[in-house]
Amino acid sequence: MNQLPLSLADLRALTRIVAHRSFRKAADELGLSASTLSHMMKTLEAGLGVRLLHRTTRSVSPTAAGERLLRRLAPVLREFELAIEEVNEYRDLLSGTLRINASEQAARVLMKAALPIFLERFPQMSVDLVTEGRLIDIVAEGFDAGIRLGEAIPQDMIAVPIGTDTRxxxxxxxxxxxxxxxxxxxxxxxxxxxxxxxxxxxxxxxxxxxxxxxxxxxxxxxxxxxxxxxxxxxxxxxxxxxxxxxxxxxxxxxxxxxxxxxxxxxCPRIPGLFLYYPGHRYIPSGLQAFIEVLRESH
Missing domain, CATH: 3.40.190.290 (D-Maltodextrin-Binding Protein; domain 2)
Known part of the structure; x- marks a missing residue:
């Protein structure tokens, strides 16, 4: 059997490059040099025989083939990360990265109480908080959880209220x-x-x-x-x-x-902010700890 030209390291690098639309920012996150990432992607494209990224002097974006590859393989990377997370439960201290997608309003709410408490209580944990207005598929884009108003949360998600109703x-x-x-x-x-x-x-x-x-x-x-x-x-x-x-x-x-x-x-009151996550899969221990902090601080 021919060896696949794609490794987990390549996949993770590709996802971060596309997420940041930048080799430099992805390299900073991964602890690599931009030239190393560029070489990895060129080698990957040569092995697959297809271009995955559009490159300009100012930006980088996925080609149609790159988008399709990420859409199909991103869940594989997420399952790998979850498998490592399960092993982490046997450690004395929680570690790893918790990825959350939130609206700007929700991010400001987190900054007031929950995030400072969480980061102080779990010094080996880090939080990657992405703020944007659009409602995304948190599973497909590799997030552990999202935070939005209750009326915007997909019905197949488990939702945890944050604070009170709003208007x-x-x-x-x-x-x-x-x-x-x-x-x-x-x-x-x-x-x-x-x-x-x-x-x-x-x-x-x-x-x-x-x-x-x-x-x-x-x-x-x-x-x-x-x-x-x-x-x-x-x-x-x-x-x-x-x-x-x-x-x-x-x-x-x-x-x-x-x-x-x-x-x-x-202008009546409506359900306020909720943290939500998929209920059909393993819940990372870092997310479980974050939910407990949210409940304490609100």
């Missing part, structure tokens, strides 16, 4: 409301300048409201579209329109009257 609320500045009538129902919003939200997919985000069993979904219209909640808050404070944002992002502007909440009775 999305509509706010505007007193300056804006001096020159525009206060909306009394969501149906009044089409007559206003709304600060629109663009999703990572590029699609506009629809505003959802509910009161006394009645639900309304509004596609806001306005001159300004943004993709960051904190910048949306700044825009609302500047009087550029009505924003629809997580309540915790406007607690201080509401307290010092730079912003005013409108349509408050149309």
């Amino acid at each position: 999305f609320i509509t706010v505007a500045s007193p300056q804006y409301l001096k020159t525009h009538p206060v909306p009394l129902t969501p149906d009044d919003l089409p007559g206003h300048q709304c600060i629109c939200i663009r999703m990572p997919s590029g699609k506009p985000y629809r505003w959802e409201f509910s009161r006394n069993g009645q639900s309304l979904v509004i596609e806001p219209k306005g001159q300004l579209t943004l993709d960051n909640a904190e910048i949306m808050v700044d825009a609302a404070i500047s009087g550029l329109g009505i924003a629809y944002v997580p309540e915790q992002t406007v607690s201080q502007p509401l307290a010092d009257a730079r912003l005013v909440e409108v349509l408050a009775d149309w």
Whole structure:
């Protein structure tokens, strides 16, 4: 039988290069030189007889063949890492890397309590926290867990609540409301300048409201579209329109009257943040420990 030209080291190197879109950043993570990684990939491509990566002077990205290879083989690498993790349970101290994919909001929540406690309690553990707006397949992309709002979590995942429920609320500045009538129902919003939200997919985000069993979904219209909640808050404070944002992002502007909440009775509480992970496979001991810390700190 011919020897396969692909090793676990090659696969791990390929996944990190594609994840970082950079040989240098992947090399830093793996403790290798960028030239070594480049040589590994050229040798791998020669052995397979197909190009796996597009290379330019500024970036690197997978070819169609590279994407397909990663999609099929990434679970193999993950199973290998889990096998090593099971052996780690026999060590006196936990070690290894916990990979978590989270929204920016969720990452900020972790930084306040859970992460400092976890890293202090388990000094041989490290955490690779990736923040992005898009909802990904955490299994296919090699993450141990994800953190998102409850309504966004896939149904086949086990979810652990982090903290309390949350609200999305509509706010505007007193300056804006001096020159525009206060909306009394969501149906009044089409007559206003709304600060629109663009999703990572590029699609506009629809505003959802509910009161006394009645639900309304509004596609806001306005001159300004943004993709960051904190910048949306700044825009609302500047009087550029009505924003629809997580309540915790406007607690201080509401307290010092730079912003005013409108349509408050149309903005009920919804399930907040959850850590989630697949329930059909072995749970790494590092993730189990992290979940315990989350429960203690929230």
